[in-house]
Amino acid sequence: MGVVLRRKRSLLKFPNQAHTNKTYRMKSVTRRSTIKLLSTLVVTAFALPIQAAPKKYPYSITTTVGMVNDIVQNVAGEKAKATAVMGAGVDPHLYKPTRDDVAAMIRADAVFYSGLMLEGKMADTLIKVGRSKPVFAVTELIDEKFLLEPEDMEGHADPHVWMDPSAWAKATQAVAQSLSKFDPGNAALYQKNSSDYAVKCLELHSYGKKVLATVPEESRVLISSHDAFNYFGRAFGLKVMGVQGLSTESEAGLKQINFLVDFIVENKVQAVFVESSVSSKNVKALIGGVKARGKDLKIGGELFSDAMGAAGTYEGTYLGMLDHNITLVARALGGEAPAKGHDGKLSHVK
Amino acid sequence: MLESLESWSWALDGWIIAAGALCAAASALLGPYLVLRKMSMMGDAISHAVLPGIAIAFLVTESRASLPMFIGAAIVGLLTAIFTEWIRRFGKVDEGASMGVVFTGLFALGLVLVVQAADKVDLDPGCVLYGAIELTPLDTTTVLGYDVPRVVITLGAVALLNLTCVLLFYKELKITSFDPALATTLGISSRLMHYLLMTLVAITAVASFEAVGNILVVAMLIVPAAAAYMLTDRLSVMIFLSVIIGIASAALGHLSAIMVPAIFGFGSTITAGMMALSAGVLFVVAALCGPRHGIIIKLIQRRRFAAKCLGAPH
Numbered sequence: 046m047g048v049v050l051r052r053k054r055s056l057l058k059f060p061n062q063a064h065t066n067k068t069y070r071m072k073s074v075t076r077r078s079t080i081k082l083l084s085t086l087v088v089t090a091f092a093l094p095i096q097a098a099p100k101k102y103p104y105s106i107t108t109t110v111g112m113v114n115d116i117v118q119n120v121a122g123e124k125a126k127a128t129a130v131m132g133a134g135v136d137p138h139l140y141k142p143t144r145d146d147v148a149a150m151i152r153a154d155a156v157f158y159s160g161l162m163l164e165g166k167m168a169d170t171l172i173k174v175g176r177s178k179p180v181f182a183v184t185e186l187i188d189e190k191f192l193l194e195p196e197d198m199e200g201h202a203d204p205h206v207w208m209d210p211s212a213w214a215k216a217t218q219a220v221a222q223s224l225s226k227f228d229p230g231n232a233a234l235y236q237k238n239s240s241d242y243a244v245k246c247l248e249l250h251s252y253g254k255k256v257l258a259t260v261p262e263e264s265r266v267l268i269s270s271h272d273a274f275n276y277f278g279r280a281f282g283l284k285v286m287g288v289q290g291l292s293t294e295s296e297a298g299l300k301q302i303n304f305l306v307d308f309i310v311e312n313k314v315q316a317v318f319v320e321s322s323v324s325s326k327n328v329k330a331l332i333g334g335v336k337a338r339g340k341d342l343k344i345g346g347e348l349f350s351d352a353m354g355a356a357g358t359y360e361g362t363y364l365g366m367l368d369h370n371i372t373l374v375a376r377a378l379g380g381e382a383p384a385k386g387h388d389g390k391l392s393h394v395k
Numbered sequence: 396m397l398e399s400l401e402s403w404s405w406a407l408d409g410w411i412i413a414a415g416a417l418c419a420a421a422s423a424l425l426g427p428y429l430v431l432r433k434m435s436m437m438g439d440a441i442s443h444a445v446l447p448g449i450a451i452a453f454l455v456t457e458s459r460a461s462l463p464m465f466i467g468a469a470i471v472g473l474l475t476a477i478f479t480e481w482i483r484r485f486g487k488v489d490e491g492a493s494m495g496v497v498f499t500g501l502f503a504l505g506l507v508l509v510v511q512a513a514d515k516v517d518l519d520p521g522c523v524l525y526g527a528i529e530l531t532p533l534d535t536t537t538v539l540g541y542d543v544p545r546v547v548i549t550l551g552a553v554a555l556l557n558l559t560c561v562l563l564f565y566k567e568l569k570i571t572s573f574d575p576a577l578a579t580t581l582g583i584s585s586r587l588m589h590y591l592l593m594t595l596v597a598i599t600a601v602a603s604f605e606a607v608g609n610i611l612v613v614a615m616l617i618v619p620a621a622a623a624y625m626l627t628d629r630l631s632v633m634i635f636l637s638v639i640i641g642i643a644s645a646a647l648g649h650l651s652a653i654m655v656p657a658i659f660g661f662g663s664t665i666t667a668g669m670m671a672l673s674a675g676v677l678f679v680v681a682a683l684c685g686p687r688h689g690i691i692i693k694l695i696q697r698r699r700f701a702a703k704c705l706g707a708p709h
Contacts (some may be wrong), residue, residue, distance in 0.1 A: 078670070138519075138520045138521070141667075142527055144529050144649070144652060144653060144666055145663040147407065147530060148404070150533065151407060151532070151533070165523065166523060166524070166527075168463070170534050171533075200457065200458075201459070228418055261597075296545055346587040347622065
């Protein structure tokens with residue numbers, strides 16, 4: 046957007062954002078609606094000429110990350126086969142597609158990706174693919190009021206929306222609407238599937254709220270490798286801190302490490318967390334720093350941030366991934382949660 | 396192994412190879428001069444040095460769109476070339492050392508800028524600048540009624556620019572590469588030629604980063620030229636061979652990206668990496684079998700010489 050419009054932005058805190066260290070501004074409405082308008086234009090621009098319903102069932106959908114793939118598959122049910130190009134443990138910010146991934150995108154009847162720059166430069170190409178087939182950026186279709194934007198970074202919303210199951214329920218509805226546009230004949234089915242799935246998301250959300258409320262109030266701090274858990278913090282009332290910035294390639298500053306070590310020692314934080322798709326080096330530096338001050342700090346476990354667990358396991362589904370994160374955090378921070386999680390299917394949590 | 400090629404499609408694989416070959420040709424045209432001037436790592440230096448350009452472009456435009464990122468990177472790419480020459484001249488150090496000073500300095504500046512100013516957004520070259528060669532066929536524009544990938548047009552233009560400059564200034568570039576002092580007495584400014592070459596390298600590198608990622612251009616600026624260096628002592632032949640080796644490694648690389656993982660039952664792997672690897676393999680072959688500097692021929696010559704000295708019957 047060439048012209049950056051300057052306007053007054055209201056400084057609001059999210060209602061249930063109990064005490065996160067960062068003040069998030071609500072989206073500047075005009076800016077967001079410009080983006081929204083643009084994306085709608087883009088969507089309609091390519092959705093209109095190619096509104097023809099799929100030629101055969103199940104039609105094929107290619108997606109980028111597992112979290113998107115999971116909701117697309119759940120909404121589409123048996124009408125489509127969704128395939129994700131990024132597997133378990135992959136960092137989507139830096140992912141480079143292979144030739145087979147591109148072949149899959151060319152073959153697919155529709156493409157879904159997460160959006161908000163999660164896929165980095167690949168998104169540019171996906172938008173171009175949109176000229177010849179329906180392409181949808183899931184998080185960019187959600188109502189802007191569910192998105193978080195870091196302070197003084199307007200227009201660069203945090204892409205890790207799936208960390209808040211209630212927001213991901215909205216994403217599910219966005220997927221249903223997109224699929225209905227593509228295949229109007231089954232709109233009712235997609236709507237029903239998405240409502241069913243949204244109910245599960247909301248159940249998980251209330252489970253999360255319940256178990257994380259059992260964590261002593263002063264311990265409700267989630268410290269992890271990089272800034273991927275802001276939505277998680279908002280959803281469940283945790284203070285969230287990352288050792289490195291949002292970019293997984295940026296280095297942790299010494300000042301930030303020292304600040305966190307001070308914070309951990311002062312607030313008697315018991316555990317910090319590593320992530321499945323990011324190196325644990327920085328978190329280990331934190332532990333070293335805290336040990337040097339004579340306190341004990343343990344690694345609470347490995348959270349799934351930008352990628353889900355191995356395919357075929359419960360943690361390899363979106364609900365399982367979030368269940369894992371919620372249960373692990375609650376137990377490591379001294380709260381009470383069933384070892385097997387919300388659905389009784391978890392295997393990793395100690 | 397060959398079954399893996401069943402899904403071969405010219406619209407997909409043909410364009411990927413075309414993009415790789417153009418990037419390889421553009422880089423391999425300049426590579427011989429870099430190798431002769433002991434500046435082979437220029438491509439790598441630029442790939443690190445662009446970080447502050449990206450950070451400043453973000454701070455100015457508040458956007459992570461491709462165009463500002465590209466412009467920022469291109470400007471800093473040119474500055475890298477200029478600073479390198481300044482430091483070499485004023486600091487009286489060789490090219491390698493001055494390149495090292497410049498790119499580490501710029502990279503560090505870039506890191507500081509990113510952490511200080513843009514820590515809350517994902518801003519790194521891997522995310523906002525580097526393209527992927529595999530995505531080439533997806534982004535097309537219509538030229539004369541044909542759907543041609545944008546990347547192929549960009550890289551084609553860069554290759555053409557490099558070819559024109561190398562043809563026009565062949566003599567000047569040659570003499571300044573081998574004997575700058577003589578060039579100056581003949582009235583050819585070796586400094587001007589240096590800046591011309593560095594500008595071309597910077598344009599090629601940044602255009603390729605945006606189009607096909609960093610690994611390919613860094614490799615193609617060095618490896619084909621080094622392989623050609625093993626095969627000939629004439630500059631014109633060296634440039635020609637360098638381009639041929641570059642194009643061959645592009646084709647070979649994409650084929651092996653599809654076929655080699657298939658042997659172990661995996662899907663295709665990263666094409667750019669395989670292209671760089673193929674260039675490396677071709678280099679090894681050239682180093683072994685070169686007609687004058689090759690390892691095998693040297694070994695035979697040494698044996699013969701030893702036999703001669705010892706007076707053994709031939």
